[in-house]
Amino acid sequence: MKKHPVDDLFQKRLAxxxxxxxxxxxxxxxxxxxxxxxxxVAWVWYAAASVVLxxxxxxxxxxxxxDISSPVPGSSEIAKVEQIIPKKxxxxxxxxxxxxxxxxxxxxxxxxxxxxxxxxxxxxxxxxLTKPNLERRxxxxxxxxxxxxxxxxxxxxxxxxxxxxxxxxxQSVAPDKVMPxxxxxxxxxxxxxxxxxxVEVEEPVSEGKDKxxxxxxxxxxxxxxxxxxxxxxxDDVGFNPKSxxxxxxxxxxxxxxxxxxxxxxx
Amino acid sequence: xxxxxxxxxxxxxxxxxxxxEDARAQRQVYEKYGPRMLGVCFRYLxxxxxxEDVMVEGFLxxxxxxxxxxxxxxxxxxxxxxxxxxxxxxxxxxxQMPEDILSDEAANIPDYNYADQNIETQELxxxxxxxxxxxxxxxNLYAIEGYAHSEIAELLGITESTSKSQLHRAxxxxxxxxxxxxxxxxxxxxxxxxxx
Numbered sequence: 001m002k003k004h005p006v007d008d009l010f011q012k013r014l015a016x017x018x019x020x021x022x023x024x025x026x027x028x029x030x031x032x033x034x035x036x037x038x039x040x041v042a043w044v045w046y047a048a049a050s051v052v053l054x055x056x057x058x059x060x061x062x063x064x065x066x067d068i069s070s071p072v073p074g075s076s077e078i079a080k081v082e083q084i085i086p087k088k089x090x091x092x093x094x095x096x097x098x099x100x101x102x103x104x105x106x107x108x109x110x111x112x113x114x115x116x117x118x119x120x121x122x123x124x125x126x127x128x129l130t131k132p133n134l135e136r137r138x139x140x141x142x143x144x145x146x147x148x149x150x151x152x153x154x155x156x157x158x159x160x161x162x163x164x165x166x167x168x169x170x171q172s173v174a175p176d177k178v179m180p181x182x183x184x185x186x187x188x189x190x191x192x193x194x195x196x197x198x199v200e201v202e203e204p205v206s207e208g209k210d211k212x213x214x215x216x217x218x219x220x221x222x223x224x225x226x227x228x229x230x231x232x233x234x235d236d237v238g239f240n241p242k243s244x245x246x247x248x249x250x251x252x253x254x255x256x257x258x259x260x261x262x263x264x265x266x
Numbered sequence: 267x268x269x270x271x272x273x274x275x276x277x278x279x280x281x282x283x284x285x286x287e288d289a290r291a292q293r294q295v296y297e298k299y300g301p302r303m304l305g306v307c308f309r310y311l312x313x314x315x316x317x318e319d320v321m322v323e324g325f326l327x328x329x330x331x332x333x334x335x336x337x338x339x340x341x342x343x344x345x346x347x348x349x350x351x352x353x354x355x356x357x358x359x360x361x362q363m364p365e366d367i368l369s370d371e372a373a374n375i376p377d378y379n380y381a382d383q384n385i386e387t388q389e390l391x392x393x394x395x396x397x398x399x400x401x402x403x404x405x406n407l408y409a410i411e412g413y414a415h416s417e418i419a420e421l422l423g424i425t426e427s428t429s430k431s432q433l434h435r436a437x438x439x440x441x442x443x444x445x446x447x448x449x450x451x452x453x454x455x456x457x458x459x460x461x462x
Contacts (some may be wrong), residue, residue, distance in 0.1 A: 006437045006444070007409035010394070013387045015410050017305035025318055026296055032326045220458075 064217035065224070277341055284332045292329055299342060300325070303349045309406050310353035320356055324349040328441040354421060357399060362438060385447060393443045401436035408433050 003011070218236040224230050234240040274460065283291035303324060327348050335344050355394035394402055407413040408429070413421070418429040 004437060007438050009385070009444070010390055010405070010440070011410050013385075013390050013451040014305075014309060014394070016302065017309065017387065017391070018301035019308055019314070019317070020306050021300050021318055021321065025300070026293070027321055028322045029292075029296065029325050029329075033292075033329060036326070036330060092327070141310065 059217060061220060064220040067217055067221070278337065281332065281335065281337065281341060284329065287329075295328070295345075296325060299345050302342075303345060306346055307353050309394060309410065310350070310357065310403060312402070315448070320352045321349065324352040327352065346411070351421075354403070357403060360365070365442045380450070381413075385444065385451075389447060393440055393447070396443065397436055397439060401432055401439065404429055405434040405436035405440070409437075 215238065219238075222232050222234075222237050234242075280294060281289055284295065300321065303323045304317055305323070307320045308314060311317045312322065323344070335341065365391075376384070397405065398434050404418060407418045407421070408415070415426045415429045415433075418424075419426045422429070424432075
């Protein structure tokens with residue numbers, strides 16, 4: 001395409017036009033670069049600070065949520081109690097494991113609900129037989145009980161035998177360590193009336209915990225309640241908006257009364 | 267200065283050094299392209315002080331965004347584009363961008379088919395400086411920088427037809443001014459011959 005003569009003239013002369021910059025120009029460029037690098041450093045610090053702040057806030061929120069999470073009534077809970085029973089007490093016990101050479105042998109015995117308060121009771125016995133003492137782990141599943149948290153402590157069994165109606169024995173043994181005919185299954189015995197199990201139930205003290213929590217976590221909890229459309233405990237928040245609105249309304253009414261009186265006077 | 271300039275022989279090495287924020291490489295680039303880029307800025311702004319400010323900003327951008335330069339294109343062209351954009355940015359700030367309303371100044375100008383080759387560069391610069399900012403910008407972009415009308419329209423935020431009409435009127439004004447300069451020049455020559 002042919003170029004316009006004016007374009008051609010100006011392009012030829014001015015395309016390579018050069019002008020000498022002043023001495024200050026280079027210094028200004030250098031200073032500008034330093035300023036930019038300083039800004040970058042400041043930005044890095046700001047970014048680091050914001051990350052730390054975010055992590056801290058996240059941790060606080062997470063901690064608050066953990067505190068809030070309370071057990072739902074009616075849900076099943078398992079209370080684990082480790083009971084150490086001296087070996088000498090065992091001979092007469094209905095659960096007897098004769099093989100002492102197997103490690104990690106675990107007997108799990110499910111008991112029937114003999115007591116009316118317990119829907120299901122499970123007795124789990126771990127029998128590390130090399131040790132002098134046997135550890136008996138009792139797991140109690142409570143389904144019907146309304147209490148949220150219960151810790152059961154079982155005193156050492158005074159009577160030597162536990163009544164077992166239905167027994168389940170689980171053995172988790174390394175296959176190479178299993179020796180045939182060394183373990184005799186727990187003997188089942190029919191109901192024995194002289195069984196005594198003492199269960200001590202401790203209720204968790206939740207109020208003391210609540211008070212010790214920070215106000216921030218309490219406010220967060222109430223915010224969560226608002227979000228999930230659950231009732232808000234305004235005592236935890238620290239103020240009740242309803243009472244504030246009521247006060248404002250009272251004031252307005254007073255003003256109206258005063259102004260009404262003034263009008264009447266006039 | 268010569269020692270600095272000879273330090274980086276090839277452009278690729280120079281760019282590599284720029285990416286590593288080498289101060290000597292930056293100085294070399296400034297020495298090599300600074301005067302030319304100041305000329306570019308001056309053509310758009312018509313003021314040396316402002317042009318230098320824009321050039322400084324442009325070089326800061328060149329050094330700061332050297333990673334964005336892909337080595338396939340011309341390095342000088344890339345720097346020039348940055349300078350042009352900086353100059354246009356300043357004009358935009360000043361709200362001196364081309365307008366659709368055209369002055370009648372450029373109407374009915376005779377079409378000169380020649381341009382005097384005797385005219386000095388400084389004279390041409392003076393002529394360009396006399397143009398309205400909108401005309402000058404479009405003329406610089408199209409005639410000297412070689413941008414297409416579509417690119418100019420995008421850069422300046424105007425329509426292509428506006429760009430074309432601005433160029434047409436810029437040319438017409440420049441032809442008129444060159445013609446006037448030509449007449450004056452001939453008169454001067456005749457006077458000198460007559461007096462000599």
